[in-house]
Amino acid sequence: MKLPRRFFQPLATGAPAPFRELPVRLERMIHFVPPHNDKVRARVPELATQVDVVLGNLEDAVPADQKLAARKGFIAMARATDFAAAGTGLWTRINALNSPWILDDLFEIVTEVGDRLDVVMVPKVEGPWDIHYVDQLLAQLEARAGVTKPILVHAILETAEGVANVDAIACASPRMHGMSLGPADLAASRGMKTTRVGGGHPDYRVIADPSPDGGPRAHAQQDLWHYTIARMVDACQANGIKAFYGPFGDFSDAAACEAQFRNAFLMGCAGAWTLHPSQVALAKSVFAPDPAEVAFALRILEAMPDGTGAVMLDGKMQDDATWKQASVIVNLARLVAAKDPDLARSYGLPGAAGG
Ligand SMILES: CC(C)(COP(=O)(O)OP(=O)(O)OC[C@H]1O[C@@H](n2cnc3c(N)ncnc32)[C@H](O)[C@@H]1OP(=O)(O)O)[C@@H](O)C(=O)NCCC(=O)NCCSC(=O)C[C@H](O)C(=O)O
Numbered sequence: 001m002k003l004p005r006r007f008f009q010p011l012a013t014g015a016p017a018p019f020r021e022l023p024v025r026l027e028r029m030i031h032f033v034p035p036h037n038d039k040v041r042a043r044v045p046e047l048a049t050q051v052d053v054v055l056g057n058l059e060d061a062v063p064a065d066q067k068l069a070a071r072k073g074f075i076a077m078a079r080a081t082d083f084a085a086a087g088t089g090l091w092t093r094i095n096a097l098n099s100p101w102i103l104d105d106l107f108e109i110v111t112e113v114g115d116r117l118d119v120v121m122v123p124k125v126e127g128p129w130d131i132h133y134v135d136q137l138l139a140q141l142e143a144r145a146g147v148t149k150p151i152l153v154h155a156i157l158e159t160a161e162g163v164a165n166v167d168a169i170a171c172a173s174p175r176m177h178g179m180s181l182g183p184a185d186l187a188a189s190r191g192m193k194t195t196r197v198g199g200g201h202p203d204y205r206v207i208a209d210p211s212p213d214g215g216p217r218a219h220a221q222q223d224l225w226h227y228t229i230a231r232m233v234d235a236c237q238a239n240g241i242k243a244f245y246g247p248f249g250d251f252s253d254a255a256a257c258e259a260q261f262r263n264a265f266l267m268g269c270a271g272a273w274t275l276h277p278s279q280v281a282l283a284k285s286v287f288a289p290d291p292a293e294v295a296f297a298l299r300i301l302e303a304m305p306d307g308t309g310a311v312m313l314d315g316k317m318q319d320d321a322t323w324k325q326a327s328v329i330v331n332l333a334r335l336v337a338a339k340d341p342d343l344a345r346s347y348g349l350p351g352a353a354g355g
């Protein structure tokens with residue numbers, strides 16, 4: 001176990017010191033771009049004005065014979081757009097740690113565009129040892145390339161072993177930005193019997209007792225991912241990092257995607273992955289608080305200026321704890337308002353231009 005005082009020391013001479021606190025950023029969606037696809041890559045400058053995070057994906061969904069093209073494509077797209085000026089995060093998902101591509105992924109990307117990269121997403125993280133490996137390697141590469149801002153690490157929770165070690169992963173390094181649920185790999189790793197990428201399954205349900213008249217029995221579909229999301233959110237929040245829902249693969253079912261995103265939002269997730277342009281608006285609307293909820297939260301804060309005591313609002317008791325709940329909603333609303341003038345107006349909060 002590392003000594004507490006050494007936790008925040010750089011892991012290589014010349015590497016930047018890790019952040020003490022995560023940068024505060026609005027990350028309603030992590031938008032996946034296949035960087036080997038020239039047509040989609042050409043849309044990135046425009047996308048960067050529409051999404052909170054652009055991620056160049058090098059791992060699954062990139063054919064093996066396109067891995068090098070994807071890496072080169074990512075480097076080109078990182079250079080072609082000033083993401084920082086647009087207020088948009090630039091991430092990459094590297095190949096798995098046991099793959100033949102990972103070493104060159106990190107070496108080439110940090111060397112070429114490390115100063116532009118915010119976060120490296122690491123797939124199939126099994127335990128803290130995987131984070132320690134990436135942490136050390138990133139520090140060496142940052143030092144070598146003269147990168148001055150520490151690159152953060154985001155783990156995908158997508159193996160049974162990873163879920164068993166979720167708490168240790170969350171606190172493995174000060175580089176940890178957060179975690180995403182990877183429902184497809186996790187389903188396979190667990191031996192779940194579904195071919196869907198995220199979302200529910202009609203056969204996963206509870207049914208009511210038989211009725212005396214032999215009529216049809218009521219049933220309700222359950223959420224396959226509730227347990228994992230709850231564990232992930234607790235591990236992340238306990239360590240001051242962020243939890244995300246991952247992909248929803250059925251682009252044709254916007255209602256189901258929205259419901260899954262909304263459950264994740266209510267449970268404490270900050271955002272979700274978007275794999276197709278049609279999912280961007282969905283994520284934007286779900287991962288921002290409802291204006292009516294913001295209005296009520298503002299009333300709570302106003303009624304309890306110092307955050308203590310007990311008051312009644314519309315017949316509902318408010319106290320120190322509901323003040324904290326209201327603060328969660330208002331803080332997020334302020335972050336959204338700073339980026340989205342329409343929502344700033346509907347929240348009655350100052351937007352980016354202060355109006
Ligand atoms: C899945 C896709 C290959 C589908 O692309 P396409 O067949 O082109 O779809 P459409 O014709 O409907 O596209 C309409 C237009 O939109 C552009 N497009 C498509 N996708 C994107 C995108 N991601 N970003 C920007 N623009 C996009 C198309 O080019 C069309 O443009 P135009 O012709 O000019 O109208 C594609 O959507 C895609 O590759 N998506 C990303 C897939 C991906 O990254 N998958 C991996 C993440 S999920 C995962 O790994 C599982 C996870 O790890 C787990 O274990 O759970």
Ligand SMILES: [Mg+2]
Pocket residue numbers: 060123158182184185
């Ligand atoms: Mg996966």
